[in-house]
Structures are given as structure tokens and as C-alpha cells.
Amino acid sequence: MKQVDAIVFDMDGTVIASHAAVPAAYRAAILAGGGRQYTDDEIIAGYPLGAPSALLSALLRRPATETDVERYHLELAAVAAQVASYDGVPELLADLAGRAPVGLFTGASHRAAHILLERVGLADHFRVIVGGDEVTRPKPAPDGVVLACRRLDVAPQRSAYVGDSPLDLRAARDAGALAVAASWGHQYDPDAPADLTVAHPRDLRALLV
Structure with a gap:
């Protein structure tokens, strides 16, 4: 198994189960x-489509306003109690944080990421958190993975990006990072190309020296 110097995680479907709360x-x-x-x-x-402003614009069929985006974040905070971390993730993150740089890149906004990660008590485990509103191009473009690695001061080629969806894996591969499929996530597709597939969060420990 290829070993890396840093691990960057997707959020929804990888770190937390939020597929009811976010919609x-x-x-x-x-x-x-x-x-x-x-x-x-x-x-x-x-x-x-990317960050909340883009998705809201598409579904409202008009440009989303600051009020629309603010409403979304308020509604997200109101339902955040429905969100839970996946089994084994808190223990893994606590272990990894003391061994290697750990980051997160999500298509959600930076604010949304903090709302949800703080709700489940995981925000402090990540050295960097990059939201979809901090990059120009959403997944599968590699921009967010590259930015997270830059902020961790680790080359993408020496990093792994862990995600459940095909878009996550494409973003990882295009960034030059190891594409790791989290098979416990709700968007996992066994047919999507991945460099490595893991069945449980604890399996990720083997990525580090």
C-alpha cells in the first residue's frame, strides 16, 4: 500500500452522515x-454545482441573494442535531491528528462545514478546512484538494484524499493525490475508479508511515 504524509477528507458521506439534514x-x-x-x-x-450560492441559484431559478444563503445556513444550524459521525471516524481522527497533517475539503461552504463539524465535535481535529466557496471550480476539479494540501504544506502527490463519491475520486486523481474510496458513504460507487478502497475508517491508519 502506498504511504502518504497527509490525509485530506471529504465531509458529507465520509466523515459525517448528513444526507438527511443538508437537503x-x-x-x-x-x-x-x-x-x-x-x-x-x-x-x-x-x-x-458547488457551494450553496450556486445550488440555491439553480433550484430557485434565479440568482441567490445573501439573504437566501444566510437562510440556508440558519436552517442548517437548526437541523444539525440530525447529523452524526460515521462509526470509527472520531477515533481515527484523534489518532491521525497526532501523527500527520489532516485536512478537509468539502463542496459545502466553509461556514456550513464548521456548523456540522462543530455539532459532532470534530472541527478541532482538522488542521485546515476548505469549503467549496473558497475555490472557483467545484469537484471533480482538483482545486479544493490542491488548496487543502497547500495549506497543509504537503504536496498533493504525497497526500491522500478520502471521499465516498465518484466526484471525490476524480478530484483526487486530477490533483495527483491518492484517491481513496470510503465505501461506507452514501454516494459510494464500486465502479468508480479508485487507487484504494477502504471498508472502515480504521483502515486508513495504514496509509501513514
């Missing part, structure tokens, strides 16, 4: 902004 927050914000009712699947299908 609920978007749905409430969209309805408050005059949009129509959307299903969870319809909202999740829009995740590749």
Missing part, C-alpha cells in the same frame, strides 16, 4: 425564497 436545510431555504418543493434526491443531484 432539509436547502428545501426550507428554497421554500422561504419562493421556490418549489424539491425531494432529497433532486437536491443531492445538484451537489456537483
Whole structure:
């Protein structure tokens, strides 16, 4: 197994299970902004659009305003109690934080990431947290992975990016990082190309020297 100097994680579907809370927050914000009712699947299908402002604009069918984005974050905070970390993730992060640089890149906004990670008590385990609103291009573009590695002061080629979705794996590979598939995530696709597939968070310990 290839070993690396740093690990960067995706958030939703990798570190935390938020596939009910996040669509609920978007749905409430969209309805408050005059949009129509959307299903969870319809909202999740829009995740590749990137940060909240882009997804809200698409679903509202008009440019999202600062009020729309603020409403989304308030709604997310209101439902954050529904979010939980995956089994084994807190223990893994506590172990890794003392051994190597650990970062996170998510398509969610930086603010949304902190809302959810603080709710489950994991925010302090990450040396850097990069949100989708901090890069120009969303996944599968490698921009966020590259930025997280830069802030960790580790070359992407000496890093692993762990995510559950095909977009995560493409972003990792295009960044030059080891693409690690988290098979416990809700968007995991066994047919998506990955350099490594792990069945449980504890398996990631083997990536470090």
C-alpha cells in the first residue's frame, strides 16, 4: 500500500452522515425564497454545482441573494442535531491528528462545514478546512484538494484524499493525490475508479508511515 504524509477528507458521506439534514436545510431555504418543493434526491443531484450560492441559484431559478444563503445556513444550524459521525471516524481522527497533517475539503461552504463539524465535535481535529466557496471550480476539479494540501504544506502527490463519491475520486486523481474510496458513504460507487478502497475508517491508519 502506498504511504502518504497527509490525509485530506471529504465531509458529507465520509466523515459525517448528513444526507438527511443538508437537503432539509436547502428545501426550507428554497421554500422561504419562493421556490418549489424539491425531494432529497433532486437536491443531492445538484451537489456537483458547488457551494450553496450556486445550488440555491439553480433550484430557485434565479440568482441567490445573501439573504437566501444566510437562510440556508440558519436552517442548517437548526437541523444539525440530525447529523452524526460515521462509526470509527472520531477515533481515527484523534489518532491521525497526532501523527500527520489532516485536512478537509468539502463542496459545502466553509461556514456550513464548521456548523456540522462543530455539532459532532470534530472541527478541532482538522488542521485546515476548505469549503467549496473558497475555490472557483467545484469537484471533480482538483482545486479544493490542491488548496487543502497547500495549506497543509504537503504536496498533493504525497497526500491522500478520502471521499465516498465518484466526484471525490476524480478530484483526487486530477490533483495527483491518492484517491481513496470510503465505501461506507452514501454516494459510494464500486465502479468508480479508485487507487484504494477502504471498508472502515480504521483502515486508513495504514496509509501513514
